[in-house]
Amino acid sequence: MNILTEIKNDIRAVIMPMLGRDIPLAVIETIEALWAEEKRPQIHAKKRTSTGYTFTIALPPGISFKDFYSKLDYFKDSAGGNKVNTSIVQAGKMAVLQISTNLLGNYFEYPRDYPLKGILPVPIGYSTNGLQVIDIATLPHLLVGGTTGAGKSNAIHVIVNSLLRLPEPPLIILIDLKMSEYNYLENQVLLVTDIDTACQALARLVQEMRQRQLLLKKSRCVDIKKYNRHSKMQYIVLVIDELAELKDKDAQEDLETLLRLCRASGICIVAATQRPSSKIFLSKSFGDAKANFSGRLCYQTISDVDSRIILDSGEGATLPAIPGRAYLRIGREITEIQTPYLDPEEVQYVDKFPAAGLPTELPTNRDVEGMGSAGHSANTGANISIVASHPAKAEGFDRKRTD
Ligand SMILES: Nc1ncnc2c1ncn2[C@@H]1O[C@H](COP(=O)(O)OP(=O)(O)OP(=O)(O)O)[C@@H](O)[C@H]1O
Ligand SMILES: [Mg+2]
Structure with a gap:
C-alpha cells in the first residue's frame, strides 16, 4: 500500500466517521455484501440529518420488510457499531433506514440544577x-x-x-x-x-x-x-x-x-x-x-x-x-x-x-x-x-x- 492510500484510509477510518460521511459508503457496501446484484434493495433517497443519514430503500419482490429488518445489525456494525444509532421503519413499500452518530445519549435523569432563566x-x-x-x-x-x-x-x-x-x-x-x-x-x-x-x-x-x-x-x-x-x-x-x-x-x-x-x-x-x-x-x-x-x-x-x-x-x-x-x-x-x-x-x-x-x-x-x-x-x-x-x-x- 502506498503512502497516499494509507493516508486516505487513515482519513476514512478516523475523520470520516466523526463527520458521519462514511455512513453512505457503509450502507452501500452492506447492501452489496448481503444481496446479489439481480435482487438487491435499492437506495431510493438519501438525506443528511443533523447527526447522520436517513435512507429510503426500495425493496424488490422477494425481499420482505422483515427480511430487510433482520439485517439491522449488519448496517449498525458496518456504520460504526456502538458509535451509531440505527433504526429501520416501514414506509409503505419502502424501508427507511436511519443511522445517526451516537453523540446524544439515550437516557438522562431529570436534572437537579439548571439555569432558571426566563419566566417559565x-x-x-x-x-x-x-x-x-x-x-x-x-x-x-x-x-x-x-x-x-x-x-x-x-x-x-x-x-x-x-x-x-x-x-x-x-x-x-x-x-x-x-x-x-x-x-x-x-x-x-x-x-x-x-x-x-x-x-x-x-x-x-x-x-x-x-x-x-x-x-x-x-x-x-x-x-x-x-x-x-x-x-x-x-x-x-x-x-x-x-x-x-x-x-x-x-x-x-x-x-x-x-x-x-x-x-x-x-x-x-x-x-x-x-x-x-x-x-x-x-x-x-x-x-x-x-x-x-x-x-x-x-x-x-x-x-x-x-x-x-x-x-x-x-x-x-x-x-x-x-x-x-x-x-x-x-x-x-x-x-x-x-x-x-x-x-x-x-x-x-x-x-x-x-x-x-x-x-x-x-x-x-x-x-x-x-x-x-x-x-x-x-x-x-x-x-x-x-x-x-x-x-x-x-x-x-x-x-x-x-x-
Ligand atoms: N425520556 C425518557 N427517558 C427514558 N424512558 C422514558 C422516557 N420517556 C418515556 N420513557 C419510558 O417509556 C414509557 C412510556 O412513556 P410515556 O408514558 O411518556 O409514553 P406516552 O407517549 O405518553 O404514551 P401513550 O400515548 O401511550 O400515553 C415510560 O413509562 C418510561 O418507561
Ligand atoms: Mg401518555
Whole structure:
C-alpha cells in the first residue's frame, strides 16, 4: 500500500466517521455484501440529518420488510457499531433506514440544577449542545406528539414539575381524561379528569382571558410581561394530556379561541396527543388554530403523515425508537433532543414546592360573574381562582396546604 492510500484510509477510518460521511459508503457496501446484484434493495433517497443519514430503500419482490429488518445489525456494525444509532421503519413499500452518530445519549435523569432563566423555564431535553431549557411563557403554546410509549406523558411530568419548583409557579390546570398518571399532583395543580369539568374549565379560561384582556387594556399594557413590570398577574399553564379525548365541540372551540387569543394574557397551553389529526377535531378550523403552537415536540411517530401533522415535516418517523427521543421545533429551528426521565414515583419533593397558587378560598360562580374589576385588581393578580370555582371541582381544591 502506498503512502497516499494509507493516508486516505487513515482519513476514512478516523475523520470520516466523526463527520458521519462514511455512513453512505457503509450502507452501500452492506447492501452489496448481503444481496446479489439481480435482487438487491435499492437506495431510493438519501438525506443528511443533523447527526447522520436517513435512507429510503426500495425493496424488490422477494425481499420482505422483515427480511430487510433482520439485517439491522449488519448496517449498525458496518456504520460504526456502538458509535451509531440505527433504526429501520416501514414506509409503505419502502424501508427507511436511519443511522445517526451516537453523540446524544439515550437516557438522562431529570436534572437537579439548571439555569432558571426566563419566566417559565423547563429543561425539556439534552441535545448534542447540552441541556436545552425552554421558556414556556415565551412560546407560549407547545404541541407534544408521538406514538404510544414514545415519551409524551413523561414530557408532561417534566414540564409540570419544573414549573411547580419555580419561585413563582404558574397556576397549572392539568386535563387528563385518560385518568392515567397524574394523581400525585392533585394538591399541586387543578387536576381535571372528567369531560364535564374539562368543558367548564376551558369556558372559564376563555372568560379569564377576556377579563385579563380588559385589564391589560385598562392598564395600557400590551401584554402580561409589560403589566408585570408594575403589578402582578399570575401565569396560567393549561396542560392537556391526550387532546383526542377532548371530544366536546364547545370545549374544542374554547381551546381554539384560547390558542388564537390568549398569548398576551399570560395563558400558555401544552397539549399532547398521539395524532392530532384534523379528524379528531369536530371543528374544521383546528388546523388553523394549530399554527399557534409555536413550539412542537415530536417523539417517534409511526408514519411520515403523523410526523407532518405534529412537526410540519416528516422527520418524526425517522427518529430512533428510544423513549424520550424527540425533535424540538421552535420557529424554524429543529433540534434532536433526549428528554430527561422523571419517575413520578420518585417525585416526593413535589410537596416541598411552594404552593402553586392554589386558591384556598373559592368564590362562588355568582362572585365570579359580578367580579368586574374587584376580582382583577392590579395587585391581587388575575383572579385565577375563578377557574377553580366550578362547584364540581371546588371541593377537591378547597383545601389548605398542610406543609
Ligand atoms: N425520556 C425518557 N427517558 C427514558 N424512558 C422514558 C422516557 N420517556 C418515556 N420513557 C419510558 O417509556 C414509557 C412510556 O412513556 P410515556 O408514558 O411518556 O409514553 P406516552 O407517549 O405518553 O404514551 P401513550 O400515548 O401511550 O400515553 C415510560 O413509562 C418510561 O418507561
Ligand atoms: Mg401518555
